Amino acid sequence: MLKIDNLHVTVEGKEILKGLTLEIPTGEVHAVMGPNGSGKSTLAHVLSGRPGYQVTGGSVTYQGRDLLSLAPEERAREGVFLGFQYPVEIPGVNNVYLLKAAVNAARKHRGLPEVDAFEFLSVVREKMRLMRMDESMLSRGVNEGFSGGEKKRNEILQMLVLEPRLAVLDETDSGLDIDALKVVAHGVNTLRAADRSLVLVTHYQRLLDYIIPDRVHVLVQGRIVRSGDKTLALELERRGYDWLIGEAA
Amino acid sequence: MSTALLARVKDEYGALCERLPASVVGTERRRSALERLCEQGLPATREENWRYTNLRVLERARFAPALTPTEAIADLPAPLEGVARYVFVDGILCASPQVAPDAGIAVSSLRTAPTAAMRECPSVAALPEARLALLNDVFATDAAAIRVQSSAGTQRVELVFIACAAAQVGASYPRVQVTLEPGARLALVERHLSTGDVANLVNCAVQIDLAEGSQLTHYRLQQTGSRTAWFDTLEATLAKDARYELLAVSTGGLTARSSVHVRLAGSGAEVALATAALGDRLQSQDTFALTEHLAPRTRTEQTFRGIASGRARVAFNGKVVVREAARATDSRQSLRGLLAGPEAEIDLRPQLEIYTDEVRCAHGATAGMLDETMLFYLLSRGLSPEVAQRLLKWAFLEDVVSRIELPDLRRRIELEIAGQMSEGASLKELLG
Numbered sequence: 059m060l061k062i063d064n065l066h067v068t069v070e071g072k073e074i075l076k077g078l079t080l081e082i083p084t085g086e087v088h089a090v091m092g093p094n095g096s097g098k099s100t101l102a103h104v105l106s107g108r109p110g111y112q113v114t115g116g117s118v119t120y121q122g123r124d125l126l127s128l129a130p131e132e133r134a135r136e137g138v139f140l141g142f143q144y145p146v147e148i149p150g151v152n153n154v155y156l157l158k159a160a161v162n163a164a165r166k167h168r169g170l171p172e173v174d175a176f177e178f179l180s181v182v183r184e185k186m187r188l189m190r191m192d193e194s195m196l197s198r199g200v201n202e203g204f205s206g207g208e209k210k211r212n213e214i215l216q217m218l219v220l221e222p223r224l225a226v227l228d229e230t231d232s233g234l235d236i237d238a239l240k241v242v243a244h245g246v247n248t249l250r251a252a253d254r255s256l257v258l259v260t261h262y263q264r265l266l267d268y269i270i271p272d273r274v275h276v277l278v279q280g281r282i283v284r285s286g287d288k289t290l291a292l293e294l295e296r297r298g299y300d301w302l303i304g305e306a307a
Numbered sequence: 308m309s310t311a312l313l314a315r316v317k318d319e320y321g322a323l324c325e326r327l328p329a330s331v332v333g334t335e336r337r338r339s340a341l342e343r344l345c346e347q348g349l350p351a352t353r354e355e356n357w358r359y360t361n362l363r364v365l366e367r368a369r370f371a372p373a374l375t376p377t378e379a380i381a382d383l384p385a386p387l388e389g390v391a392r393y394v395f396v397d398g399i400l401c402a403s404p405q406v407a408p409d410a411g412i413a414v415s416s417l418r419t420a421p422t423a424a425m426r427e428c429p430s431v432a433a434l435p436e437a438r439l440a441l442l443n444d445v446f447a448t449d450a451a452a453i454r455v456q457s458s459a460g461t462q463r464v465e466l467v468f469i470a471c472a473a474a475q476v477g478a479s480y481p482r483v484q485v486t487l488e489p490g491a492r493l494a495l496v497e498r499h500l501s502t503g504d505v506a507n508l509v510n511c512a513v514q515i516d517l518a519e520g521s522q523l524t525h526y527r528l529q530q531t532g533s534r535t536a537w538f539d540t541l542e543a544t545l546a547k548d549a550r551y552e553l554l555a556v557s558t559g560g561l562t563a564r565s566s567v568h569v570r571l572a573g574s575g576a577e578v579a580l581a582t583a584a585l586g587d588r589l590q591s592q593d594t595f596a597l598t599e600h601l602a603p604r605t606r607t608e609q610t611f612r613g614i615a616s617g618r619a620r621v622a623f624n625g626k627v628v629v630r631e632a633a634r635a636t637d638s639r640q641s642l643r644g645l646l647a648g649p650e651a652e653i654d655l656r657p658q659l660e661i662y663t664d665e666v667r668c669a670h671g672a673t674a675g676m677l678d679e680t681m682l683f684y685l686l687s688r689g690l691s692p693e694v695a696q697r698l699l700k701w702a703f704l705e706d707v708v709s710r711i712e713l714p715d716l717r718r719r720i721e722l723e724i725a726g727q728m729s730e731g732a733s734l735k736e737l738l739g
C-alpha cells in the first residue's frame with residue numbers, strides 16, 4: 059500500500075525527517091510511536107501534502123504511484139486520509155456540507171454520480187451513532203466549539219464516511235476519556251479490512267489494547283529506529299525511549 | 308470639477324423642474340436642497356470619508372431622472388412568501404401587490420397618492436456624508452411611504468427597485484420613508500436590481516423614523532448590475548426603546564457607496580447594523596456607517612464582513628459617536644475583511660468618539676487572507692482549492708447572513724452569494 063524510502067524532509071530550513079524508511083503492506087495496521095518532536099506529525103503532514111514541508115530526498119510510493127507528485131486534494135480522492143492531531147475549527151462551514159462535499163469529490167474522481175442526499179444522510183446518522191455523537195453536531199460549523207474529544211470523534215466520523223484506503227491517524231487517542239477511547243477504537247476497528255491500511259500515531263500503548271497493531275515502529279529524531287510486533291509497545295511503556303535514542307545518533 | 312458638475316445639476320433641474328412631482332418633494336424643498344448642495348459641493352475623493360468611493364462616474368452621468376419608466380420588467384425574482392411586494396422601475400412605482408396589505412399599514416407612492424404626509428425637512432443634509440440625499444431631494448420622482456400603526460402586528464413589505472435607464476438617458480432616485488408608530492413592528496425587504504448590463508446611475512435616499520418601542524428589521528440587498536453606479540444615503544432616528552436592525556448585503560454594482568446615519572435619540576434605543584459586502588473584478592464597495600448615541604442606555608452593534616477579490620476595493624468606515632447625554636451606553640464593533648487576491652484592497656476604519664463617561668465599548672477590526680490551516684483541512688478532505696476557497700469565503704459572511712430571519716430570503720441570499728462566488732455552481736450544489 060505505502061512505501062516510504064529514505065525520506066528527508068525540511069521545515070523552515072530545519073531537517074526533521076532524516077532518512078525515514080517505512081513500509082505499510084495492504085490490510086495491515088501499524089503504530090508509530092516516538093518522543094515529542096521526533097517528527098511523527100511531520101510525517102503525517104508530508105503524506106497528506108501539506109504545504110511548507112520540503113522533501114529534499116527519498117520517495118513515497120502509494121499503490122504503486124509517486125504520492126509526492128499529487129496535490130493534497132488528489133491524494134484525498136485517491137483514498138489517503140489524515141486524522142489531524144489538532145483538528146481545525148471552521149466556523150460557518152457546516153459539518154454535513156463538508157462531509158457531502160468530500161464524498162462527492164471522491165466519487166466524481168472515480169467517475170461515479172453524486173450521492174443521493176437522503177441516503178447519504180442516513181449513512182452519516184448511522185456512523186454518528188457508532189461514534190456516539192449527537193446529531194445536532196451535523197448542523198454545526200466544522201469542529202466549531204467542539205470539545206477536544208468531540209473533535210477527535212469527528213475526525214473518525216469523517217474517516218468512516220469517506221472510507222479511505224490508507225488512513226493516518228495522528229494522536230487520535232490524545233484527549234479522549236476512557237469511554238471515548240473505546241468508542242473511537244471501535245470506530246477504527248470497523249474499518250479494518252483486507253484492502254485497507256491504517257497508521258496510528260500514538261503515545262499510549264493503551265490504544266493498542268483496543269486496536270491491535272500488526273507492527274509497531276519507533277520514530278526518533280526523524281528516523282525509524284526500531285520496529286517490532288505489538289510487544290514493542292509494551293516494552294516502550296516499561297522502558298521509555300532513552301535506550302533507543304542512543305541508537306538514533 | 309465639482310463646480311462644473313453642480314452647474315450641470317442646476318441646468319438639468321432647471322430644464323425639468325416643472326415636471327418633477329411636488330407631491331414627492333415640494334418645489335420649495337427641491338430648490339433649497341439644490342442651494343445647499345451648491346453651498347456644500349458634491350462629495351469629492353479628497354475628503355476623508357469619501358476616499359474609497361468611485362465618484363468619477365458622476366462626471367459622465369446625466370443627473371436628471373429617467374421620467375418615463377420602461378415597459379414592465381419580465382424576469383423579476385419570485386416574490387417572497389407572505390410579503391407584500393411593491394416594484395419600482397427607475398424609482399417610480401409600477402406594480403403593487405394584488406392583495407392589499409393589512410389595515411394597520413399604509414404603503415403608498417407619493418407620486419400617485421400625495422396624501423401621505425412626508426416628514427418635513429429632516430436633518431439628513433446636516434452631515435457632509437449625506438449630501439447625495441440632497442441630490443435625491445432635487446430630482447426624486449417618486450417615494451415609497453410606509454406607515455405602520457401601533458396595533459398592527461408584525462408587517463412584512465418588500466420594495467424592489469429596478470434600475471433600467473442607461474446613465475446617459477437618466478438616473479434613478481429610489482426614495483423610501485418609513486414611519487413606525489409607537490410599538491409598531493415591520494420587517495422590510497429592500498432590494499436593488501438592474502435590468503441587463505446597462506451602466507445606470509442610482510442615487511437612493513431612505514428615511515426612517517421609529518417611535519417609542521417600535522421595531523424595524525430592515526433587509527437591504529444591493530444586487531445591481533456590473534456596470535451600475537449605486538449611491539445611497541440612509542438616515543434613521545430612534546425614539547425611546549426603539550429597535551432597528553439593518554442587515555445589508557451588497558454584491559452588485561461597479562461602484563457602490565452607502566452612507567448610513569443612525570441617531571439613537573431616545574433612551575434605551577438599540578441598533579444592530581450588519582453589513583456584508585462582496586467585491587470582485589474592478590468593483591468598489593464602500594460603506595460609511597455612523598451611529599450617534601444621544602440618550603442614556605443606548606446600544607450599538609456594528610458588524611461588517613467584506614471580501615475583496617480580483618482588483619476590487621472594499622471599504623467600511625464605522626463611526627460611533629457617544630454624546631454627553633448618552634451615559635451607560637454600550638457599543639460593539641466587529642469589522643473583518645478578507646483579502647482574496649493579491650491586487651484586491653480592504654479598508655476598515657473603526658472610529659470612536661466619546662464625550663461622556665460610563666461607556667462600554669468593544670471594538671475590533673481585522674483584515675487578512677484566507678486561513679491556510681482551514682484551507683488545507685478542506686483540501687485534505689478532497690475539496691478542490693476553488694471550492695475550498697469559496698466555502699471559506701462563504702463561511703466568512705455567515706456572521707451576517709445567518710442573522711436573516713426570513714428563511715426564504717436567507718436562502719435566496721445564500722444562493723445569490725454562492726452564485727456571485729462561483730461559475731461552476733458547486734457551492735449551490737452543496738447548499739442543496
Ligand SMILES: Nc1ncnc2c1ncn2[C@@H]1O[C@H](COP(=O)(O)OP(=O)(O)OP(=O)(O)O)[C@@H](O)[C@H]1O
Nearest residue numbers: 069070072074092093094095096097098099100101
Ligand atoms: N513550521 C515549523 N517550523 C519550525 N519547526 C517546525 C515546524 N513544524 C514542526 N517543526 C519542528 O519539527 C519537529 C517535529 O515536529 P512534529 O510535530 O513532527 O513532532 P511530533 O513527533 O508529532 O511531536 P508530538 O509528539 O509532540 O506531536 C519539532 O522539533 C518541531 O518543533
Ligand SMILES: [Mg+2]
Nearest residue numbers: 098099100143
Ligand atoms: Mg505530533
